[in-house]
Amino acid sequence: MTETAYPVKFSIDYPDKPLNRVTTFFRIFMAIPIFIIWGLMGGPSQNNNGTLGLLFFPTILMLLFKKKYPKWWFDWNLELTRFFTRILAYLALLRDEYPSTDEEQAIHVDIYYPDASKLSRGLPLVKWFLAIPHYIVLYFLFIAAMIVTIVAWFAILFTGVYPRGMFDFVVGVYRWSMRVNAYAFILTTDEYPPFSLD
Numbered sequence: 001m002t003e004t005a006y007p008v009k010f011s012i013d014y015p016d017k018p019l020n021r022v023t024t025f026f027r028i029f030m031a032i033p034i035f036i037i038w039g040l041m042g043g044p045s046q047n048n049n050g051t052l053g054l055l056f057f058p059t060i061l062m063l064l065f066k067k068k069y070p071k072w073w074f075d076w077n078l079e080l081t082r083f084f085t086r087i088l089a090y091l092a093l094l095r096d097e098y099p100s101t102d103e104e105q106a107i108h109v110d111i112y113y114p115d116a117s118k119l120s121r122g123l124p125l126v127k128w129f130l131a132i133p134h135y136i137v138l139y140f141l142f143i144a145a146m147i148v149t150i151v152a153w154f155a156i157l158f159t160g161v162y163p164r165g166m167f168d169f170v171v172g173v174y175r176w177s178m179r180v181n182a183y184a185f186i187l188t189t190d191e192y193p194p195f196s197l198d
Contacts, residue, residue, distance in 0.1 A: 007114075007189045008182045010085075010175040012094050013106035014167055018160030020096050025157060031091055034099050038087055041080070055080075059187050060124045062116075069116040069187070077186050082109045085174070092149050092170055093156060109178065114188045124187050131184040134193060138177055145173045172197025 023030055055077055062068045079102075086099035086107050097105050148166045155163055179193035 006179055006194060007112040007191065008175075008179045009108065009110040010171075010178045011108045012089055012167075012171050012174075013108075014164065015095065015106075015162065019093070019156050019162060021157050021160055023096060024093055024153060027091065027093060027153075030098075031087070034087055034090070037101070038084065041083075056185055056187075063119055063124050063187060064121055067116050067119070067121060069114055069119070071113065074113050074188070078109070078111055081111065081178070081181070081186065082107070085109050085178070088174065092145070092174075093152055093162060094167060094170060111178075111182050111186060111188050118190075119187070120190050123190055127184045127187065130192070131180050134176075134180045134184075134195070137195065138173070138180065141173045141176065145170045169197065 055073075059069065059073065059077075062070070062073075082104070083099070083101060086105060089095050089107050090097070090099045095106050099105075148170055152162050152166050152170075155161065155166075176193070176195075176197055182188050183191070183193050
């Protein structure tokens, strides 16, 4: 799928060889070590990418009072987002590679570093609220993506291949979610996310 011109780029390379049926069958058990790391970093208790809590609220305050978004803070948010996305892609059976804590692998996440002087001071206070229509749509899309992942699990077990249409749909849902997170929680853009899987 091609992406629209939004300041968030997200893609996952389609596997160029058959997926491993054994690791696919036991995926939930194989993910236990990375779950532990994810949990220690606040993974499931936070917003898909670990940006709530300690990282979300200080970012709001820095933008509101100082109009600053320190590069090191942004880099930390970006690397956490990339790491959690690799874990989610592994769990969704999109790739066989075990999630790396520091290497890009086949999951490509690029969020543009914002010019904080051009970001609105007050908008970060309400972006989470303005994104409610996205949350509603994404709720149903995530249910559909979970169903597609279960169907893909069977397809991989029998054929070794993740059907391309299903793969593109799940990646599209993650892309949409990533744009909403960048807008509402990572706070790197004031541009409202498109309602699109592309």
